[in-house]
Amino acid sequence: MKIKCVITDDEPLARKGLREYIEKVDILELAGECKNAIELNNLLQTTKVDLLFLDIEMPYLSGLDFLANMENPPLTVITSAYEKYALKSYEFHVSDYLLKPISFARFMKAINNIQVTMEKAGKEIDSRSYVFVRSNKQLKKIIFEQILFIESMENYVIINTPSSKDIVSIPLKQFGVILPQSSFMQVHRSYIVNINKIDAVTGNQLKIGDKILPIGRSQREDVMRILGSYIISPKKE
Numbered sequence: 505m506k507i508k509c510v511i512t513d514d515e516p517l518a519r520k521g522l523r524e525y526i527e528k529v530d531i532l533e534l535a536g537e538c539k540n541a542i543e544l545n546n547l548l549q550t551t552k553v554d555l556l557f558l559d560i561e562m563p564y565l566s567g568l569d570f571l572a573n574m575e576n577p578p579l580t581v582i583t584s585a586y587e588k589y590a591l592k593s594y595e596f597h598v599s600d601y602l603l604k605p606i607s608f609a610r611f612m613k614a615i616n617n618i619q620v621t622m623e624k625a626g627k628e629i630d631s632r633s634y635v636f637v638r639s640n641k642q643l644k645k646i647i648f649e650q651i652l653f654i655e656s657m658e659n660y661v662i663i664n665t666p667s668s669k670d671i672v673s674i675p676l677k678q679f680g681v682i683l684p685q686s687s688f689m690q691v692h693r694s695y696i697v698n699i700n701k702i703d704a705v706t707g708n709q710l711k712i713g714d715k716i717l718p719i720g721r722s723q724r725e726d727v728m729r730i731l732g733s734y735i736i737s738p739k740k741e
């Protein structure tokens with residue numbers, strides 16, 4: 505399991521230090537660096553991220569203001585030179601609070617705790633086979649293995665199965681968290697698909713039944729990496 509992370513800090517030396525720490529840890533993958541929360545917000549529009557390393561005192565928008573204005577942010581580790589924000593930060597359910605200068609030992613403690621949390625959450629999700637959603641003024645049972653794909657429609661999703669289309673008031677990112685990660689993947693900012701239902705892949709598109717779905721530029725590498733484990737190639741003599 506790779507944890508995709510982003511560093512956001514207005515201090516070049518702070519970014520450099522975290523970058524070097526991340527490069528030493530096999531389970532971490534650096535998906536980007538940002539100088540402020542505005543750059544981070546733009547990056548998150550196109551890149552799926554598991555973990556943020558987020559400074560607080562930055563120009564334009566503080567790290568805490570960013571969290572206050574973001575719905576369902578990724579797991580977040582605050583990296584700050586100031587202890588005074590620690591209590592306030594936990595109101596936003598941050599995973600850890602690292603005081604600068606950050607030692608590698610303290611950094612690893614945070615990462616180990618996050619890894620355990622993610623593994624527990626993954627096991628709990630993968631053990632479920634269905635979920636109930638509010639659709640058409642009723643609670644409807646949705647069986648995961650019957651889902652073909654989920655389509656985003658602003659703050660709603662359309663859950664597509666062979667026999668129904670259910671519109672649910674929940675953002676795509678939030679719904680994606682409850683799906684079994686072993687069977688579902690996001691292939692575009694507007695689509696999550698059931699891997700087991702993919703019939704074909706051509707260029708930057710995939711086919712599920714009679715539906716053609718786009719593969720996003722930023723998701724293509726992940727899509728091909730995941731599908732690669734299912735591809736049979738002839739052995740070279």
